[in-house]
Amino acid sequence: MPIDAAKALAAEPRTGEISWNTKDVQLYHLGIGAGSHPDKPSPATDPDELRYTLESRLHVLPSFATVAGSGSPGVISGLSMPGIDVDLAKVLHGGQALTIHRPLPAEGTATATNRIAAVYDKGKAAVLVMRTDVADAEGPLWTNDAQIFVRGEGGWGGDRGPSARLDPPTGEPDRTVERPIREDQALLYRLSGDWNPLHADPEFAKVAGFERPILHGLCTYGMTLKAVVDTLLGGDVTRVRSYATRFAGVVYPGETLRIRMWHMPESTRVAVGAVERDDAPVLADTIVEHSEHSEHF
Numbered sequence: 001m002p003i004d005a006a007k008a009l010a011a012e013p014r015t016g017e018i019s020w021n022t023k024d025v026q027l028y029h030l031g032i033g034a035g036s037h038p039d040k041p042s043p044a045t046d047p048d049e050l051r052y053t054l055e056s057r058l059h060v061l062p063s064f065a066t067v068a069g070s071g072s073p074g075v076i077s078g079l080s081m082p083g084i085d086v087d088l089a090k091v092l093h094g095g096q097a098l099t100i101h102r103p104l105p106a107e108g109t110a111t112a113t114n115r116i117a118a119v120y121d122k123g124k125a126a127v128l129v130m131r132t133d134v135a136d137a138e139g140p141l142w143t144n145d146a147q148i149f150v151r152g153e154g155g156w157g158g159d160r161g162p163s164a165r166l167d168p169p170t171g172e173p174d175r176t177v178e179r180p181i182r183e184d185q186a187l188l189y190r191l192s193g194d195w196n197p198l199h200a201d202p203e204f205a206k207v208a209g210f211e212r213p214i215l216h217g218l219c220t221y222g223m224t225l226k227a228v229v230d231t232l233l234g235g236d237v238t239r240v241r242s243y244a245t246r247f248a249g250v251v252y253p254g255e256t257l258r259i260r261m262w263h264m265p266e267s268t269r270v271a272v273g274a275v276e277r278d279d280a281p282v283l284a285d286t287i288v289e290h291s292e293h294s295e296h297f
Contacts, residue, residue, distance in 0.1 A: 009116055022055040111135055124155070181215060186199040247283065
């Protein structure tokens with residue numbers, strides 16, 4: 001069978017060096033909409049936006065961890081691991097979970113260790129969990145888990161794994177914000193390392209079953225975290241401890257994200273929908289865990 005769970009789980013981790021600098025961080029922040037805040041009259045020069053775009057006062061949004069080093073996203077690198085031989089056309093990026101061990105530096109060199117942490121049998125699909133642990137000379141920095149759905153590869157009688165579904169938040173959201181997606185957003189975001197033509201080439205998108213190129217799920221992921229940090233955490237990126245989501249649907253450049261937030265002292269539940277399509281779900285089962293007050297790790 002194309003997925004040999006035992007072989008994949010037993011494979012030696014792959015380790016390599018990654019590095020990034022302030023330009024990489026700034027490019028990522030621009031790719032998720034920094035400097036173009038819809039509620040500010042002059043967002044490009046607003047102090048709250050300059051902390052994402054000006055090197056002399058740069059704060060690193062934790063979701064930068066998903067592109068640091070500009071390597072292939074976990075979804076792609078996971079498919080080249082031992083025991084994994086599948087058709088890319090059957091692959092979906094199902095979810096992403098990020099744990100932050102220390103605030104991310106604006107530039108650095110670190111060691112990334114990749115392995116298949118789990119293989120689940122969902123019946124009609126297999127789910128791979130591609131784990132990346134990143135550490136520098138001072139110790140662990142972050143752990144990234146990419147959940148990879150492979151359609152048609154389940155049914156061997158393996159462990160179904162835990163459910164990613166959470167009980168829906170109750171009551172009205174504490175805050176709701178809207179974030180427009182620029183027509184060129186995917187073209188800019190892909191410069192941070194995800195070159196999948198699905199996000200740029202109309203013909204490729206049609207072959208994949210979409211009317212036009214779609215925005216990267218991890219771009220929406222970053223835009224959403226920025227909205228939570230800016231709206232509820234006082235712009236303090238160091239308060240974020242972890243961030244997990246399930247990719248529930250696509251969004252197209254030119255559309256608008258409606259981001260609803262249910263805030264608690266140490267966590268915020270989030271739901272994201274596409275305004276122009278009656279709030280069609282984009283991100284679901286989303287939770288940001290954070291410190292109650294501003295503090296460093």
